[in-house]
Amino acid sequence: MLVANFQSVFTLLVLFFFWKAVFAGQTVIKGYTLPQMVTYYFLVRVTYNRVSAFIATHTARDIKTGDIVKILLQPVNYLYYITTYHYLMGFFWTIGNLVVILLFSPFLHGMLILPSSFFSALLFLLAFCLNGLLSSLLNTLVGFVAFWITEITHLKTILTALISILSGGLIPLYFYPEKFQRVLMILPFKYLVQFPSDIYFGKFTFQSLCFDFSMLIVWVVLLLVLCQLVLKKGLRVYESFN
Amino acid sequence: MNLLTSIKKYVKIYKHFWKISWKYVVQYRVDSFLFIVALFFVISTYVIQFGLVFKQVPLIEGWTYAEVLFVLGIYEVNFGIFKIFYGRTMEDAIEKIFMGDYDFFMLKPIKARFLAYFLPPLFKAVPGTVGGVAFLVFTIRNLGIPFGYVELLLLIFYILVSQLLVISFFQIAVTLAFFTGRSDEVWGIVENIWFYARYPKDIFSGKTLLLFTFFIPITLFASYPASVILGKDSISVMGVLFPLFVATLFCGMSNAFYRYGVSKYTSASS
Numbered sequence: 268m269l270v271a272n273f274q275s276v277f278t279l280l281v282l283f284f285f286w287k288a289v290f291a292g293q294t295v296i297k298g299y300t301l302p303q304m305v306t307y308y309f310l311v312r313v314t315y316n317r318v319s320a321f322i323a324t325h326t327a328r329d330i331k332t333g334d335i336v337k338i339l340l341q342p343v344n345y346l347y348y349i350t351t352y353h354y355l356m357g358f359f360w361t362i363g364n365l366v367v368i369l370l371f372s373p374f375l376h377g378m379l380i381l382p383s384s385f386f387s388a389l390l391f392l393l394a395f396c397l398n399g400l401l402s403s404l405l406n407t408l409v410g411f412v413a414f415w416i417t418e419i420t421h422l423k424t425i426l427t428a429l430i431s432i433l434s435g436g437l438i439p440l441y442f443y444p445e446k447f448q449r450v451l452m453i454l455p456f457k458y459l460v461q462f463p464s465d466i467y468f469g470k471f472t473f474q475s476l477c478f479d480f481s482m483l484i485v486w487v488v489l490l491l492v493l494c495q496l497v498l499k500k501g502l503r504v505y506e507s508f509n
Numbered sequence: 510m511n512l513l514t515s516i517k518k519y520v521k522i523y524k525h526f527w528k529i530s531w532k533y534v535v536q537y538r539v540d541s542f543l544f545i546v547a548l549f550f551v552i553s554t555y556v557i558q559f560g561l562v563f564k565q566v567p568l569i570e571g572w573t574y575a576e577v578l579f580v581l582g583i584y585e586v587n588f589g590i591f592k593i594f595y596g597r598t599m600e601d602a603i604e605k606i607f608m609g610d611y612d613f614f615m616l617k618p619i620k621a622r623f624l625a626y627f628l629p630p631l632f633k634a635v636p637g638t639v640g641g642v643a644f645l646v647f648t649i650r651n652l653g654i655p656f657g658y659v660e661l662l663l664l665i666f667y668i669l670v671s672q673l674l675v676i677s678f679f680q681i682a683v684t685l686a687f688f689t690g691r692s693d694e695v696w697g698i699v700e701n702i703w704f705y706a707r708y709p710k711d712i713f714s715g716k717t718l719l720l721f722t723f724f725i726p727i728t729l730f731a732s733y734p735a736s737v738i739l740g741k742d743s744i745s746v747m748g749v750l751f752p753l754f755v756a757t758l759f760c761g762m763s764n765a766f767y768r769y770g771v772s773k774y775t776s777a778s779s
Contacts, residue, residue, distance in 0.1 A: 274701045280717075281705040288570045288712040289562055296565050421543035428550035437554055442561040 275312045275364050276371040282308045283375055297441045303468060304439075305378035309368060310464045311436050313361050314395060315402060322353040322403055323426075326410025327419045333507040346494050349410075350403040357399055383469030390476070394463040397483050402459055404490040405430070411494070414501030435461035455486040548637045555581055555707055570711035576739060577709055579648040583664075584707045584731035585641025587671040593635060595676060599683055600696055606686040612776050622767070652739075660738050667734035667752065674726055674756040675703070677763035684763075687770035706730040726755055 290301045329335040382388040431437045434456040563574035605611045614621040649656045682696045710732035721728045729752040
């Protein structure tokens with residue numbers, strides 16, 4: 268896992284040089300300074316990327332190999348098991364990522380900045396914990412597709428790319444045209460990357476904070492219900508190998 | 510005569526590989542279709558990212574949006590060819606080394622690497638290459654750059670050089686499996702690193718440019734060829750041939766490392 272975290276350093280390094288070239292002659296673009304932009308991609312690595320890569324694959328593999336049956340026979344709910352497992356694994360992933368990135372941070376020329384205030388840092392941690400749940404549930408939902416089509420590798424790639432575009436994982440959502448931004452702000456994907464990073468940089472008001480946190484909780488609950496329904500439906504059509 | 514017989518033998522085997530691969534595409538149609546859609550989405554992310562950035566700035570280190578798309582086009586063609594012919598199978602070779610199946614390849618009367626790297630080609634990756642060609646055509650028309658026989662020959666030359674470069678670089682990840690058992694994570698890292706060959710080389714400077722030219726030669730894969738073909742830099746004959754020198758050097762080092770790896774390979778079944 269630590270080896271894989273090296274990717275984060277490389278990604279940040281290349282993106283730093285890319286954005287440095289973009290910012291040439293400009294100090295602010297769409298409300299971001301260069302250090303904020305580099306830190307933004309750092310936050311992408313530690314917030315969204317922490318669970319997305321594994322959970323759908325794990326769920327699909329359990330379904331494909333029949334391992335899901337072993338868990339279903341235990342007195343635990345598969346959905347809670349898989350989301351909790353990856354949610355907690357995500358914390359270790361984040362710690363690993365943080366350690367590696369901080370070790371290599373001198374190469375980023377002091378571009379990583381701290382949260383705008385202590386209050387922002389606390390709120391960011393709260394958003395970080397909640398968006399992990401959202402991300403876990405979203406990806407579990409993708410994994411559940413394996414009940415109907417056994418091989419989901421490419422479907423996962425499609426959804427990962429789509430989520431990356433819609434969440435701000437690719438580029439901050441403020442870079443999109445305004446009409447498109449309005450649509451993106453309604454969808455749950457912004458809570459994966461854009462929302463936590465906005466908190467980190469102190470780009471919020473009391474009202475927006477209350478609204479967004481409420482919406483985040485609503486989305487988590489909705490996805491939880493949806494996942495339960497899909498799991499129930501999936502198990503009805505499921506034929507295990509063992 | 511011996512060489513001709515040998516070539517005939519390899520071509521005959523390779524024909525079988527193609528047949529097997531085509532049967533796979535026909536057998537798993539949904540999977541193949543999803544792969545094509547996935548490729549489209551992955552390429553789209555870069556087009557969107559660059560597009561949105563270029564809405565804010567007209568140039569990035571002297572590169573326009575169309576020129577960056579040209580780099581992306583070359584990248585997709587190069588990486589598509591890599592994926593079609595040996596990318597996937599090289600990755601599978603890691604698993605074969607780990608499981609001990611590589612021994613069977615070594616016992617066959619043809620080169621083990623031919624069997625390991627050139628097993629059934631990945632037909633599904635063809636649309637990625639076609640997409641890359643479409644990008645190239647679009648940007649050539651959009652840029653209005655003169656694209657005659659010389660540029661076409663240069664492009665073909667660079668595609669061949671890029672293949673030598675990428676196969677040599679990825680072979681290092683495969684060879685690591687001889688020592689570590691599994692090197693999937695290293696493969697993942699190498700693949701991730703290679704994704705950034707889509708970025709224009711001029712964003713790097715000084716030591717970083719040296720790093721990404723000689724040690725992790727991602728700038729030579731798409732951006733350098735694009736720069737020469739687009740006539741962005743006035744480059745001498747040596748400059749044009751420069752990626753070939755680096756690729757040959759990498760090929761030599763990678764092959765030496767592979768031979769060393771094989772000599773240390775204890776096999777999983779021994």
